Amino acid sequence: MLSDIEQSRLAISKATDPKKKSRLGQFFTPATIARFMAELFTPNSHSHCRLLDPGAGIGSLCDAFLNRWISGDLKFKNVHLDAFEIDPFLQPYLMQTLGKYENISGFSMHIDISDFIITASEGISGNLFVKPLPSYTHAILNPPYKKIRSDSKHRSALRRAGIETVNLYSAFLALSLSLLKHQGELVAIVPRSFCNGPYYRRFRKFLLTQAAIKQIHLFLSRSKAFKDDDVLQENIIIHLEKKGEKRPIKISTSTDDHFYDLTSQNYPVEKIVLPDDTEQFIHIPTASAVASIAQGKNISWTLSDLKINISTGPVVDFRVKEHLRKMPGPDAVPLLYPAHFNSQGSEWPKPDIKKPNAIQRNNETEKWLLPNDFYCVVRRFSSKEEKRRVMANVVNPADFPEMTLLGFENHLNVFHANKQGLPKTLAYGLMVFLNSTALDEYFRTFNGHTQVNATDLKQIKYPSRDVLMALGEWALNQLELTQKTIDEKLEAITA
Known part of the structure; x- marks a missing residue:
């Protein structure tokens, strides 16, 4: 039996014009992925959680996080949620999802209908006419996927905040990371394209300077993570800790969002981001043949x-x-x-x-x-x-x-x-x-x-x-x- 939110997701996905999806870069998170993402957060002794969901959609991700909290697995005494959603069509669904938590002791929320990139960027850049957003202990996000034009208002706002990047998803990720408290945690599902290439060089440097990677999960199938939205994209889930200690990184994989063949292995940081790599490519080792190339003494020339x-x-x-x-x-x-x-x-x-x-x-x-x-x-x-x-x-x-x-x-x-x-x-x-x-x-x-x-x-x-x-x-x-x-x-x- 599908949950109410999962039924809403499937119905909205089916009914939404593909052109609108493309224009907004908007793809909703399946319940199985939302639960997996919420499970990645570390249980700790913080009494207060301030949670950010910067592109909340119908609330799948914050719902999974809150479900884990009320189950007792996360020990927070209280949780305040800031959920951003700019699409008026989705806002009633989001309010319906979060409405069931309104009477939970210790829970409070604010649904913000402003443009997250503009609001967060102006606050970070010190605009005196904009109230800055607070610092967050946790962030969970499935940001929109869409290129940012170099002459757009989003690109200008991001530059004022000291962030240079080329896609909405990396902008959401960078801003959310900037808003985290020291040792705050972020879990996001994003395209893998930022891991290499010159266009994301500055973003990679920003991410690796600001945070420690705790885990990367790779979906081996391009077509199944967001199959209901016909998304053909190699996606990863990344778990970051703001200014965290650089420890071995867990690399996990599954074919799709059912996680039936989930595997994981820990790798030293230097196997994920090579120490002598000025481009700071992020490697996700999954293949048995990798060792002969990555570690072979006879394959070491530039x-x-x-x-x-x-x-x-x-x-x-x-x-x-x-x-x-x-x-x-x-x-x-x-x-x-x-x-x-x-x-x-x-x-x-x-x-x-x-x-x-x-x-x-x-x-x-x-x-x-x-x-x-x-x-x-x-x-x-x-x-x-x-x-x-x-x-x-x-x-x-x-x-x-x-x-x-x-x-x-x-x-x-x-x-x-x-x-x-x-x-x-x-x-x-x-x-x-x-x-x-x-x-x-x-x-x-x-x-x-x-x-x-x-x-x-x-x-x-x-x-x-x-x-x-x-x-x-x-x-x-x-x-x-x-x-x-x-x-x-x-x-x-x-x-």
Whole structure:
């Protein structure tokens, strides 16, 4: 028998226009997830709890927290809840959810219908005309997921509060963390995208400076945590302690919100955020193959050590439309897209693709072209259905006879040597390493989306140049490269 709040959630989710969901970034928390999140808070001797739910929706999360409190598991003598909800349609449902607690001794609440980002930011920034929000002992949140425009009122307000971030969910998380008392606890369900990439660099630094990570829970299925809202997103639940002591971090996983296959393991902090990582990527180790990449003594070189550079393809096609050509012709050179590569290598030109096959060579475009030579390339975007996230190919100059220059479109990452080609065996060795299962599984410990950035590939540790060359020599002598032979060879050569 579903609870009243769970019945409301399912009914509202089904009835809400998808365009509205997208506009507000609004997805409701299933009861099973809400209970799991509430269970993460540490029972302690605080007599007073001040709880923040900054995007309360219909009240699923604060309801789960309050249920745990009245059961006696959390020992607070009293609880005051501040619940923010800006959507007028949801406010009656929220009041109905919380109404059943009104007569509970020690409970008080305030439902705030203002914009949490504006209200919290103005208070934190010291706006004299705005009453600042109080400090909280606990925060529980499922924030909205939506990009913030750089010229929006939200971005301006956040900057005044000293917070620089690109999405509503990370803004909610940063503001809630700022409002916590020393050793206050926060539990949130959010997309995993902040764990890596340049766009969230400042946010990661803020989070890791302000708090200790106590636990991260990863849903292994992209589609099942919010299945009733058709959300296809890799989600995590993160448990933080404001200014807490850095202790081993629990990493738990389950396929979906039923938690029937829940597993957990503790990891030292330095395995989650590598000490020498200036980007401060947050790794979530879950795969058995991780050790061979993350801990292997023979896989400890940076691209800088190897004197290899990586860049996104310099040709941004929509900026050079007048120079693009459907097919090669006089004074034009190959323009390579991900569509020109497959498991067998490269295929160029391809008359049947919608993209151009060539770019005019002239004074304006020549600065974006590279010599026709050996390179290793990796697609910047993979589809969710593909088994591997990292997919590498070799550019072989023999495939482009009589061409002196090549264009690489911006949806490719290109390994090169200071804008020159790589030795043939090195290019093939890089390809083998990057196409291994062990590398792909390691990559997924810090990358939770389908985009593969040059910054991500720069953070990886690689085998030595000699080992990469040996892998390349081996690859060139194979009649066929399969996933099995690649994985076996990498294991043998790096053992």
